[in-house]
Amino acid sequence: MRNDFTNRFFPPSLFNRLLLEIRNFSQLVCESLTDAWLRLKNMLRKCHGHGVTKGAIIPIFYHGLDEPTQGILDVTAGGIFLYKIPNQAFQFLEDKVLFEHDWPIKSKNEHRRKSVSFADGSDSNTDNS
DSSP: HHHHHHHHSSOOOOOOHHHHHTTTOOTTOOOHHHHHHHHHHHHHHTTTTOOOOOHHHHHHHHHHOHHHHHHHHHTTTSOGGGSOHHHHHEEEEEEEHHHHHHHHHHHHHHOOOOOOOOOOSTTTTSSOO
């Protein structure tokens, strides 16, 4: 029953197309590193049972990036990103995404600090003349 369900709603042709898209991943024009990573993760989520390991995902992602973004990734990773152990590289990208998504919230809160006006002790309703 499971195989029938899978073949009906997730046919092999769809699976193969999604897997090919994952393997041919490339960064879009003006797409940030974080957005590219989130897009690849979404592609992986859509392709249920893809079987692509972290050790394969990291090179697919890295080689799909443009050269300037690869350079930024290498510098922020403290060396050549592809030399990292797959689990470390994966965690590095996850941490970067969390940091990037947390940053706008922090900066918005900092700009919304309330100011407190101090009274000079005199009553504004009385006339001191």
